[in-house]
Amino acid sequence: MKTDDSSSDASGWLSRLTNGLSRSSQKLGQSLNDLFTQKKLNDETITELEDILITSDLGFTTASKLTKIIKSLKFNQEVTVDEVKATLAAEISKIIEPFTQPITIKTEYSPHVILVCGVNGVGKTTTIGKLAQTYSFEGKTVCLAACDTFRAAAIEQLEIWGNRASCHVFSSETGKDPASLAFDALKHSQEMGTDILIIDTAGRLHNKKELMDELEKIIRVIKKLDNDAPHDRILVLDATTGQNAHSQVESFLDIINISGLIITKLDGSSKGGVLISLTEKFGLPVHAIGVGESAKDLRPFNPSDFANSLLGINSSK
Template sequence: MGGWYCLAGFFSQLKAGLTKTRQNFVEKVEQIFTGYKKIDEELYEELEEVLIRSDVGVNTSMELVERLRKEVKQRKISDPQELTKVLQELIVELLGKEETIAFAERGPSVILVVGVNGVGKTTTIGKLANRFKLDGKRVVLAAGDTFRAAAIDQLEVWGERSGVEVIKQREGADPAAVAYDAVQAAKSREMDVVLVDTAGRLHNKVNLMEELRKVKRVIEREIPGAPHEVLLVLDATTGQNALQQAKLFQEVAGVTGIVLTKLDGTAKGGVVLGIQGETRIPVKWIGIGEGMEDLRPFVPKDFAEALFGSSEEG
C-alpha cells in the first residue's frame, strides 16, 4: 500500500491504543499464569472466565482454552509461565491471515458499507475513500442512507475533504436508485471504486434485508459480480453488542469483511477474537484514532504482538 503505511509508527500507535485492552485482558491472563505453580483444571477454568469477561465471547473462550489444553499435552508443558507465549500463538492462528479488500479485475469495484447508526460508518467511508485515492484510485461515493438528511450531509463533508464526488438524491429517496446512479456514473467516467453507504436501521430486520437485497440486485444488474465487498462497520467500544451485530448482518447482508472502529482507548478490544471466532468473517480494517490516516489494514500478527507487548517495552 503506498508510503502512508508507516509501519513502525503505526505499530506503536496500535500498541498505545490497545493499552486498556491489554490491562483488561492480557495482564489478567498473565496474572493467572504467574499465580499458579502447576497447570491444572482450576487454572483453565479461571482463564476461561477472564476470556469471557474480556469480550472474547463464550464459544471462542471455550475454544481457545480447549486448544491450549491440546498444546500443553502435545508439547508436554508443565510450567504455567510458558502459557502466555502459547496463547499468543493460538490467538494469531484464530485471527487468520491478513485479508485485504477484493477489487474487481476490470471496471469499477463496488463496496457496500453496512452497519448500525452511530458506529462511525460514514466516517469510515470517508477515510476509505481517502485511502483508495492515495493509492491512485478514482473514487465515487453513493449516499445510500437516504433516511437521514444528516447522513447525506456528513458524506458530502467527507467527499469534499477527500476531493471525491458524492452521488445523492433527496432525503427519503430509494437507496437502490442512488446506488444505480453511482454505478452508472462510475462506469461512464471510468472510476475505479464505488463506496455505497446504507441505512443503519435495525428495528425491522425484514425491511433492512429487503432493502439491502434490492440495492445488491440493482448493482449486480449493472456490474455482474458486484458488490465485490460488503463491509460491516462495528464499534469496538460496544463489546458483545458488536458481536451480536456481526451475527445479524452476516445473516442479512452476506458480509465479506469487517471494519472495527474505535479500538483505541477501549478495554473491549478482545471482541476482535470473539468476532473472528464466532462468525469467521475476516476483520479487514481497524480504526485507532480520529485522523484520516488512523484507519489501517488489519494485520493479525501485528495486532497480537501489540496486544501482548508489555507496557514497559519501547
C-alpha cells in the same frame, strides 16, 4: 487497500495500535498478572485462565481452545506471566491468521463496487471516508454514494470526507429512494471510468424488514448495470459493543450476504478480544481495523500485530 511500507510508518501504526488496544490489554494483562504471580499451572489456574479469556470477550470456544494449549505445554509447572502472554499471543495469531484478507480492488470492474453496511453509530460513514482517502492517495479514482438518504447528517458527513479525498459524492435531498441513487451513482461512475464506487447505506436495525427490503432493492437495481455488483459487501462493527457485535453480524447475515468485516473504535474499547470470537464463530474475513480518527488509523488487519498488542507485548515488526 495498501499502506506505506516504510519502517517509520509501520512503527507509527504499531504504536497507535498498541495504544489503541491499551484498554483491552490492561484489562487482560492485569488479570493474567494477578493469576500467574508465583503460581503453578494446575487445574485451578487453568479454570481461572479460561474465565479471564471469556470475560475478555474472546468467547467460550476460543477460550477453551487456548487454555487446552496452555495446559498441554506447561501443565503442573511454574510459569511466568510473560510466558503465558507470549504463548497466548502466538496461538491467537494462528487462530485469526486464516481470516486476514485486505480488500482487493479488482481492475476488471470499472468501477469496483463496495457496499458498506452497519448500524447507526458504528463509524460506518467515517470508515467509508477513510477508505476513500486511502484509495485516492494510492492514485485510484473514487466516487461515493450517500445512500443513507434518511439521515441528513450522514449525507453531510460523507460530503465532508469526499472533499478531503477529492472524490465525487453522489447525494440527493433527504428521503430520496436509496436504490435509485445507487443506480445513478453506478451509471455515472461507469461513464466516468471510475476505479471504485463505495456505497453508504442505512443502519436502522430497529426496522429490520424495511432495511432488508432497502438493501435488497439496492443490490437488485445495481445488478442491472453490473451483474457482479456489489463486488464487496462489508459490515462495519464497533468494538465497544463487545459480544453485541455477534447479534449485529447475525442480523445483517439474515439481510445480506456479508463478504467481510471492518472493526472500528478499538481505541475506545476494553473489548478488543471480540474480534477473535467473531472470526471463529462466523468465519468472515477481517479486512481492516480502526484505532483512531485519521485515515491512517484504518489499516489492513495484521493478526500478529493485533495479538501482540492485545496481550501488551511490544513487537519490533
